[in-house]
Amino acid sequence: MMFWLAIPLTLALYVATRALYRYLPWPIINPVLVPTAVIIGLLLWFPLPLADYQSGTRPITALLEPAVVALALPLYQQARQIQAKLKPIVICTLASVLISICTTLLIGHLMGADPSLLASLATKSITTPLAMSVSESIGGIPAIAAAMVVVVGISGALLGYPLLKLIKVTDPEAQGLAMGACAHAIGTAASAEKGVTQGAFASLAMVMCGILTAAVAPLLFALYHWLT
Structure with missing residues (x-):
C-alpha cells in the first residue's frame, strides 16, 4: 500500500520543488x-512508519x-582538461581531505567529544556508503x-555557490572542485545543473576525496590516539 503513496508523493514533491525554483531561484528551495x-513532517503528523515509506521508495533508491x-x-567529456591539470587537482583534493579531518579532530578534541563521535564526523565530506564504511573502520x-x-x-x-560568488571564485573548474570536495554527491548534482565543466570537476573531486579519505583517515586517527 505504501508503494502507491511513497513514489508518487516523492516524485511530486521533487517536481514541484524544481518548478518553484525556476520561478524563485533561492538556494533554500533545494530539491533535496x-x-x-515535507516528508518528515508528513510522517510525524499522521504518523506513518518510516520503514514502510522507505520500503515503498525502493524503486527510486x-x-x-x-x-x-x-x-x-x-568526466569523459572533460578528460583532456582533467589530465592537463591532474597534479593541482590531486593537491587540492588532498588538502581538502586533510583540512576536513584535522579540523574535526581539533575542534572535537577541544570540545571534549567522544572518539567514536569524532570518527563519525570526520567522514562528513564524502559520499554516504564510503562515509559509513570508513567511519566504522576507525x-x-x-x-x-x-x-x-x-x-x-x-x-x-x-551555501556553496553563493559563497563562491561572494569570494569571487568564478572559474568553473575551481567551483566544481570545491563543491565536489565539500558537498560530495549533493554538491555534484548542484554543480551539474550549473554546467558540464562544474559537474565534471565536482564528480572528480567527489571520487578522489572518497579514495583519499579512506586512505588518510585511519592514519590520522592512529596519530590522534597516539598523541592523546
Whole structure:
C-alpha cells in the first residue's frame, strides 16, 4: 500500500520543488531539502512508519547506483582538461581531505567529544556508503556518519555557490572542485545543473576525496590516539 503513496508523493514533491525554483531561484528551495522536510513532517503528523515509506521508495533508491555511474559522462567529456591539470587537482583534493579531518579532530578534541563521535564526523565530506564504511573502520557510528553526510551535502548545495560568488571564485573548474570536495554527491548534482565543466570537476573531486579519505583517515586517527 505504501508503494502507491511513497513514489508518487516523492516524485511530486521533487517536481514541484524544481518548478518553484525556476520561478524563485533561492538556494533554500533545494530539491533535496524541501521534499525531505515535507516528508518528515508528513510522517510525524499522521504518523506513518518510516520503514514502510522507505520500503515503498525502493524503486527510486535502486536508481541511485546508475545515477552515480552516469556522473562518469561529464568526466569523459572533460578528460583532456582533467589530465592537463591532474597534479593541482590531486593537491587540492588532498588538502581538502586533510583540512576536513584535522579540523574535526581539533575542534572535537577541544570540545571534549567522544572518539567514536569524532570518527563519525570526520567522514562528513564524502559520499554516504564510503562515509559509513570508513567511519566504522576507525571506530565511528555509521548511522551518525550517514546523517552528517546528508547535512553537509544539503548545506553545501545551499551555501556553496553563493559563497563562491561572494569570494569571487568564478572559474568553473575551481567551483566544481570545491563543491565536489565539500558537498560530495549533493554538491555534484548542484554543480551539474550549473554546467558540464562544474559537474565534471565536482564528480572528480567527489571520487578522489572518497579514495583519499579512506586512505588518510585511519592514519590520522592512529596519530590522534597516539598523541592523546
